[in-house]
Amino acid sequence: MVARFDPFLGTAKEKVTRKFGVTGVNVFARKPG
Amino acid sequence: MATSCPIDFDAEQLRREVARMYEAVARDPAGEFHFHRGPGYAAELLGYDPAELEAIPAATTAAFAGVGNPIAVGPIAEGELVVDVGCGAGMDLLLAARRIGPAGRAIGVDMTAAMREQAAASAARAGLDQVEIRAGDAQSLPVDDGIADVVISNGVINLTTDKTEALGEIHRVLRPGGRLHLADIVVASELPQSVRDDIDLWAS
Numbered sequence: 001m002v003a004r005f006d007p008f009l010g011t012a013k014e015k016v017t018r019k020f021g022v023t024g025v026n027v028f029a030r031k032p033g
Numbered sequence: 034m035a036t037s038c039p040i041d042f043d044a045e046q047l048r049r050e051v052a053r054m055y056e057a058v059a060r061d062p063a064g065e066f067h068f069h070r071g072p073g074y075a076a077e078l079l080g081y082d083p084a085e086l087e088a089i090p091a092a093t094t095a096a097f098a099g100v101g102n103p104i105a106v107g108p109i110a111e112g113e114l115v116v117d118v119g120c121g122a123g124m125d126l127l128l129a130a131r132r133i134g135p136a137g138r139a140i141g142v143d144m145t146a147a148m149r150e151q152a153a154a155s156a157a158r159a160g161l162d163q164v165e166i167r168a169g170d171a172q173s174l175p176v177d178d179g180i181a182d183v184v185i186s187n188g189v190i191n192l193t194t195d196k197t198e199a200l201g202e203i204h205r206v207l208r209p210g211g212r213l214h215l216a217d218i219v220v221a222s223e224l225p226q227s228v229r230d231d232i233d234l235w236a237s
Binding site: 005006007008009010011012013016017020021022023024025026027028029030031032033 | 101
């Protein structure tokens with residue numbers, strides 16, 4: 001996990017997403033092999 | 034991270050609602066929605082390079098509704114095969130296609146016809162012949178096993194009713210050593226059943 005965002009900042013869903021701790025994330029993963 | 038989310042409604046109904054929502058975004062990106070769209074949002078909140086976005090057809094950047102920046106997660110090299118799960122109007126797909134160049138392949142998969150049409154039109158307008166658009170969804174990718182160097186996805190896995198299945202599909206199409214650049218939303222707490230069963234919250 002390399003970064004977190006608040007993609008709902010300033011939207012009508014901001015309140016409910018804050019309430020449940022919703023955040024945007026960027027994730028890197030590699031398939032073994 | 035939990036990848037299951039038990040629901041008490043018809044999964045096919047959710048699929049139809051998601052398709053309806055994103056058909057509307059594709060047809061009228063400037064319409065009334067309770068989530069951000071567009072290149073300004075992408076640059077200011079998510080860290081996309083405004084100069085790179087300028088090189089993408091405006092109809093595609095206008096309909097962007099991602100929640101993060103899978104392009105920024107790591108390098109994508111010339112000649113690689115990239116699969117975009119839920120490519121929408123194609124902003125991330127076209128940015129990836131510019132990185133891989135004509136020797137690579139960029140396969141975009143989306144369940145929404147209007148989004149697929151926009152992505153294909155923008156790829157053609159941008160002269161990105163390495164882009165291919167396919168109909169399908171995250172829980173059943175129309176992509177062969179083990180061919181992808183990179184899978185990207187932006188704000189799509191959260192819309193699926195079975196995250197384990199969707200992540201399993203990504204694992205299936207990646208080659209050994211392949212990379213996942215995933216942008217999505219997560220919750221820090223267990224959601225009440227009333228929220229899980231709210232189809233409007235799911236579809237957004």
